[in-house]
Amino acid sequence: xLIDPTLRRVGAFALSALMLGxxxxxxxxxxxxxxxxIADAIDDIVSLDPHEAYEFSGLDVxxxxxxxxxxxxxxxxxGPQPGLAESWAVSxxxxxxTFKMKxxxxxxxxxxxxxxxxxxxxxxxxxxxxxxxxxxxxxxxTAENVDQMVTAEGDTVTLKTDKAYAPTFLYNCLTAGVxxxxxxxxxxxxxxxxxxxxxxxxxxxxxxxxYILRSYKPNEGYILQAREGHWRGDAPMKSVFMRHxxxxxxxxxxxxxxxxxxARELTPVDxxxxxxxxxxxxxxxxGGQIFYLxxxxxxxxxxxxxxxxxxxxxxxYQGLAETxxxxxxxxxxxxxxxxxxxxxxxxxxxxxxxxxxxxxxxxGVSDPKIVMDVRNxxxxxxxxxxxxxxxxxxxxxxELNIGEGAEQLKRYRARQHDATLQSWGPDYPDPQxxxxxxxWNDNNADDAGTGTLAWRNAYDPGPLxxxxxxxxxxRDGDKRAAMYKDLQEQHRTTSPFIVMFQIGYNSAxxxxxxxxxxxxxxxxxxxxxxxx
Amino acid sequence: MTPxxxxxxxxxxxxxxxGLFGALLSLALTxxxxxxxxxIISRVVPIDxxxxxxxxxxxxxxxxxARIALGLDKPMWQQFLIYVWNVLQGDLGxxxxxxxxxxxxxxxxxxxxxxxxxxxxxxxxxxGVPAGVLxxxxxxxxxxxxxxxxxxxxxxxxxxxxxxxxLLLFYGILDWVGGPGRLDxxxxxxxxxxxxxxxxxxxxxxxxxxxxEMFSNAFSHIILPAALLGYVSMAYISRxxxxxxxxxxxxxxxxxxxxKGMPEWRVIWVHAMRNVLVPLITVIALSYAYLLEGxxxxxxxxAWPGLGSYITExxxxxxxxxxxxGTIVVGVAFVTLNLLSDLLYKLVDPRAR
Numbered sequence: 001x002l003i004d005p006t007l008r009r010v011g012a013f014a015l016s017a018l019m020l021g022x023x024x025x026x027x028x029x030x031x032x033x034x035x036x037x038i039a040d041a042i043d044d045i046v047s048l049d050p051h052e053a054y055e056f057s058g059l060d061v062x063x064x065x066x067x068x069x070x071x072x073x074x075x076x077x078x079g080p081q082p083g084l085a086e087s088w089a090v091s092x093x094x095x096x097x098t099f100k101m102k103x104x105x106x107x108x109x110x111x112x113x114x115x116x117x118x119x120x121x122x123x124x125x126x127x128x129x130x131x132x133x134x135x136x137x138x139x140x141x142t143a144e145n146v147d148q149m150v151t152a153e154g155d156t157v158t159l160k161t162d163k164a165y166a167p168t169f170l171y172n173c174l175t176a177g178v179x180x181x182x183x184x185x186x187x188x189x190x191x192x193x194x195x196x197x198x199x200x201x202x203x204x205x206x207x208x209x210x211y212i213l214r215s216y217k218p219n220e221g222y223i224l225q226a227r228e229g230h231w232r233g234d235a236p237m238k239s240v241f242m243r244h245x246x247x248x249x250x251x252x253x254x255x256x257x258x259x260x261x262x263a264r265e266l267t268p269v270d271x272x273x274x275x276x277x278x279x280x281x282x283x284x285x286x287g288g289q290i291f292y293l294x295x296x297x298x299x300x301x302x303x304x305x306x307x308x309x310x311x312x313x314x315x316x317y318q319g320l321a322e323t324x325x326x327x328x329x330x331x332x333x334x335x336x337x338x339x340x341x342x343x344x345x346x347x348x349x350x351x352x353x354x355x356x357x358x359x360x361x362x363x364g365v366s367d368p369k370i371v372m373d374v375r376n377x378x379x380x381x382x383x384x385x386x387x388x389x390x391x392x393x394x395x396x397x398x399e400l401n402i403g404e405g406a407e408q409l410k411r412y413r414a415r416q417h418d419a420t421l422q423s424w425g426p427d428y429p430d431p432q433x434x435x436x437x438x439x440w441n442d443n444n445a446d447d448a449g450t451g452t453l454a455w456r457n458a459y460d461p462g463p464l465x466x467x468x469x470x471x472x473x474x475r476d477g478d479k480r481a482a483m484y485k486d487l488q489e490q491h492r493t494t495s496p497f498i499v500m501f502q503i504g505y506n507s508a509x510x511x512x513x514x515x516x517x518x519x520x521x522x523x524x525x526x527x528x529x530x531x532x
Numbered sequence: 533m534t535p536x537x538x539x540x541x542x543x544x545x546x547x548x549x550x551g552l553f554g555a556l557l558s559l560a561l562t563x564x565x566x567x568x569x570x571x572i573i574s575r576v577v578p579i580d581x582x583x584x585x586x587x588x589x590x591x592x593x594x595x596x597x598a599r600i601a602l603g604l605d606k607p608m609w610q611q612f613l614i615y616v617w618n619v620l621q622g623d624l625g626x627x628x629x630x631x632x633x634x635x636x637x638x639x640x641x642x643x644x645x646x647x648x649x650x651x652x653x654x655x656x657x658x659x660g661v662p663a664g665v666l667x668x669x670x671x672x673x674x675x676x677x678x679x680x681x682x683x684x685x686x687x688x689x690x691x692x693x694x695x696x697x698x699l700l701l702f703y704g705i706l707d708w709v710g711g712p713g714r715l716d717x718x719x720x721x722x723x724x725x726x727x728x729x730x731x732x733x734x735x736x737x738x739x740x741x742x743x744x745e746m747f748s749n750a751f752s753h754i755i756l757p758a759a760l761l762g763y764v765s766m767a768y769i770s771r772x773x774x775x776x777x778x779x780x781x782x783x784x785x786x787x788x789x790x791x792k793g794m795p796e797w798r799v800i801w802v803h804a805m806r807n808v809l810v811p812l813i814t815v816i817a818l819s820y821a822y823l824l825e826g827x828x829x830x831x832x833x834x835a836w837p838g839l840g841s842y843i844t845e846x847x848x849x850x851x852x853x854x855x856x857x858g859t860i861v862v863g864v865a866f867v868t869l870n871l872l873s874d875l876l877y878k879l880v881d882p883r884a885r
Contacts, residue, residue, distance in 0.1 A: 035718070214725060239721065246835070250832075253700065253704055260717065406580055407580070449591065450591075
């Protein structure tokens with residue numbers, strides 16, 4: 001006999017215990033009816049302090065936990081809506097804005113929301129000076145003067161700006177996370193060494209939003225709990241549980257099994273795989289990130305307008321979107337993403353070898369060679385290979401220089417690239433964010449150090465500089481939108497930029513989940529309207 | 533003979549102390565070496581950590597400011613000394629990515645890995661040792677062939693693929709086990725909201741709290757990744773057991789025992805096994821240590837928030853303080869296990885004392 005009989009019995013017992021232990025799993029597959037369970041990769045979160053958060057996942061939390069004076073409607077984020085302010089007005093000279101606060105709203109602590117809280121919050125955002133502070137600094141606010149520029153009296157907050165900017169510029173910026181209103185009293189109670197409660201707010205909340213941050217563990221997930229008696233009305237989902245699940249295939253499996261309600265990071269292949277599953281649905285949306293090619297005009301070749309035109313017709317936009325990118329991006333050909341004020345939605349350029357060859361012949365350039373910097377990410381390399389191929393068909397040789405993202409960025413920032421495939425995400429929900437970078441370069445010298453995208457490509461926008469400057473000051477909203485349209489029309493036919501795609505969001509969810517808004521290109525996700 | 537001329541018999545204590553001191557010294561030197569190598573690697577990779585943090589928007593001045601704030605403007609030897617000094621004081625730095633102290637993050641990730649690796653090793657030993665013995669006692673038989681084949685599959689099949697297939701089959705189709713993550717969402721929230729985390733090992737915490745429903749849910753989640761990792765370690769352990777056991781079975785004392793009419797199970801499991809255990813302990817300890825490094829792929833597929841996924845995600849973000857901190861913990865675990873296996877070795881084999 002090889003095995004001791006006693007051991008055998010122990011083994012049999014261990015085996016049955018193992019089976020018993022695994023059996024109950026099947027009983028708990030469904031998520032609770034009043035809890036929204038989401039899987040996403042959330043390792044981009046740096047901080048959940050609304051005046052510091054500046055990443056997609058962090059801003060999603062901020063959007064649900066805090067409110068600003070002005071808010072966007074999640075279902076239709078086109079224009080400013082009253083948030084904690086019920087009305088607002090701008091002075092004759094366009095440099096003083098007043099906001100009348102709503103009454104009867106409280107923070108999660110129970111403290112009433114006052115104009116003083118609002119003023120403190122905007123001052124705090126400028127003073128702690130974290131990544132998104134520059135959005136507010138644009139109005140001439142500095143740590144030194146912000147106490148005078150942003151003031152509160154009674155139920156009114158007054159904001160002064162250093163110039164008469166377009167009112168929509170200010171309003172749009174006030175919908176950004178950095179303009180969230182925090183509970184002054186609670187935050188000050190957690191001040192450590194004058195950090196204005198920054199350390200505490202990184203993992204706690206003190207806002208007026210529909211949810212309270214109950215727990216956050218980096219790289220694991222967070223839990224939000226709904227507030228009773230929220231000013232927008234109680235959220236149907238009493239809890240939101242975000243699980244950090246980095247692997248798309250795992251997200252898909254969890255969703256198919258009903259262990260999560262929404263999967264936010266599925267690959268095009270996974271999306272294809274679940275299409276047709278009656279228990280699931282896919283919600284298509286676009287985000288703010290755009291993908292573009294740019295060419296360094298230190299190389300005289302890229303000042304040749306006909307050569308640039310040849311390249312614009314030498315990219316298979318539609319084919320790439322359908323085959324390689326499979327819906328993860330949609331063709332888009334201007335620097336403002338769809339969803340932004342003044343965005344151009346048409347796509348005048350398409351893959352046309354004959355047109356491209358004709359333009360190349362007209363340009364007088366023979367045997368052109370391009371060295372294109374590309375980040376070592378799969379989608380980008382595939383995109384670049386397709387471009388290499390279609391450029392080749394036209395007679396333009398492309399050599400790909402593939403490398404690590406940060407290193408490519410270093411070359412780009414130092415104007416050392418020849419051509420590059422890049423992406424750009426807007427910083428705040430106003431067209432100035434992209435116009436100010438793609439079409440603004442008032443000093444093209446190597447040591448100017450402005451860092452705008454136009455500067456990085458040694459591109460002098462000429463008259464477009466003035467157009468950009470004028471658009472950000474235009475007080476009539478409609479006229480302003482028209483100015484951006486005009487600016488982009490000229491930019492996309494004369495600049496060394498070829499904007500190709502806008503990122504697409506494919507949120508997959510159980511079919512009983514409704515009213516989940518990702519925020520599209522200009523806002524963040526809203527959980528408080530979700531039902532299931 | 534006068535007492536004075538008696539040969540001095542040294543007290544065993546100084547020798548033991550010397551041994552302990554030597555062990556600690558070698559531990560310290562190993563860790564210092566590890567720190568040095570990891571630090572150098574983190575600094576010579578052609579990736580600018582500042583640029584990774586600051587991204588597209590920052591101006592040159594802001595980048596320079598951040599470089600100074602991170603101490604990256606100082607000479608490399610100075611940076612290393614500062615780092616070692618901080619580590620000695622228990623400060624592993626702050627993660628660039630999450631802004632969280634690395635020690636805090638690592639002490640959360642490590643128990644998750646420890647729990648998984650421990651169960652996997654137990655499963656690996658429970659399956660691997662008997663399989664190895666079976667193969668050794670019947671060399672060339674069908675059983676031996678099967679053990680060999682199963683072992684070979686464990687070695688050669690990519691864990692990533694095996695994990696996905698396992699999930700699809702046992703979770704997706706058969707519904708036998710819980711899915712990715714350490715608990716179902718509802719329990720996960722309860723565990724978190726009720727502050728049930730004591731040791732960070734959910735099986736232990738739920739058992740201590742007497743919450744058997746949650747325990748069983750946690751077990752249903754850990755069993756698949758643990759079985760998968762256990763399978764890989766079983767493959768290794770069974771091959772090694774087979775070879776050690778075959779070596780022992782050819783010894784004369786085994787023949788003697790058999791001739792004396794001792795039952796075969798006693799010959800194998802008591803007499804031969806006692807000698808097999810000596811080298812086997814090292815094999816098991818090594819395999820355990822390997823799993824403690826955090827098996828990156830398994831943790832990723834099973835959304836297991838352990839050390840492996842922590843270090844990998846940190847690497848992806850060029851978050852060097854987090855990578856260094858994680859590596860130190862792995863190093864300490866490795867060295868400690870080695871030390872423990874040495875101690876056990878001495879316990880099992882009197883000749884080694």
